Amino acid sequence: MLSISLASSVPIHDQLVAGLRGLIAEGKLAAGDELPPVRQLAADLGINLNTVARAYRDLTDAGLLASVRGRGTIVIATVERASGPKAEERKRVEAGIAAALSNAKIAGFTREAIEAIAIRQIERLWKTT
């Protein structure tokens, strides 16, 4: 299942990308799994076709999805790669974590609270892989 919130300040496109990334990271979507057609997902979520198409395209560009003739859009990313992450991915992830931590500090989170959230998310993602 994939959920989005229309009340969230995060753009729907970003929620879709993050949601699908999360499902892949949690192992709920595995390599070879087919995603629903753009039209189906857009209809189910009641959002614009182009938003879903753009999210699929961005994840395809990021190497997580691929369009296969006769099968539609499928997941090609595996949760664990034998070679580990590439240097540029490492940089991107680090920048993302730094930005999230900065936002948390500005919002008034304590160090302990952020550590608890981080540990919870790490447990969620790594326990299944």
Add this chain to the structure above:
Amino acid sequence: MSDALLTGDRLFPLLFALGFILFPLVFAGLIPNRATQESDRLKVRGKLTALVLATALALVIWGGLAFAGTRHPWAATAANFSWLMFFPLWFGFAMPMLGAKNPAWAITMHGSAESSGTVRTASLVNRERQNPVVRWMWVAAAIACAAGPIAIALRGLELFPMDPASGAASISESPEHLAWLVLLLVSMTAPLNLLWLPRVLRAILMEAEPMDVAGSSELSELYARQRRRRVLGMFWLTGIAVPASLGAIFALVVWFPNLGSMWGLIGGLGGALLGCFGAAFGFMMTAERAKIAEVRGQLNAALRGAGNTEA
């Protein structure tokens, strides 16, 4: 009214049209009113008044044409086609009234976007892969679509009788030959069914199935059962029953033209029955979707209730 109006072949199409004209009012009237607010009840009353007035106008037109039809053939033909007034009555008046009476019907008619709240959840199952129509069924549909035109075409291999009374100069001008040619051409449109039917079935599979916030399996199963019934019902009705029965009647007309009036009556009754069955099926499916929308609302409400309790 003259006796001519009371003969079966005149009366049946008129009663058929009358039934179609009255149906939206009767159906919309029978649906229970679930509007709870006074303003909503007023809205229902207003829409009911509009539907009653529109139906009365349609009845006046129908009655006028039926009466004029006893003297003018064009009016009789127009009266037979007055069932077409069903469409504006249904889509213009009855459906808005149904939506006002029951919010679940409104959700079914307007899709998910207006009713799903701010949190939207979707299943990631590709429903195109869950098409219950398998290969042998398409073979059956191809046979059903092709059998009629083939049976009619085979009649062309035999000679057509020359009736001196018809004034035809050659076989190609004989009434039976002309009827054969027309029915052959019309029946050859049946295989076109196989071009658009897969698209229609795909559209059904792609239809919005908004989930409750928790994405419960109960709702998924309800959708899956309903989707399967809709796809199979549409396939058997439009892919098999309609082309097979049309082809059979046309073939009987060209092979046994002496019994033409009997085939006409059987064809008319069969067509009306198929039409009624199709309409009943459509309404049943819409009602089921409305029920699923209600279940989704209940599941979301239960989840909100649980959240409030926890808070």
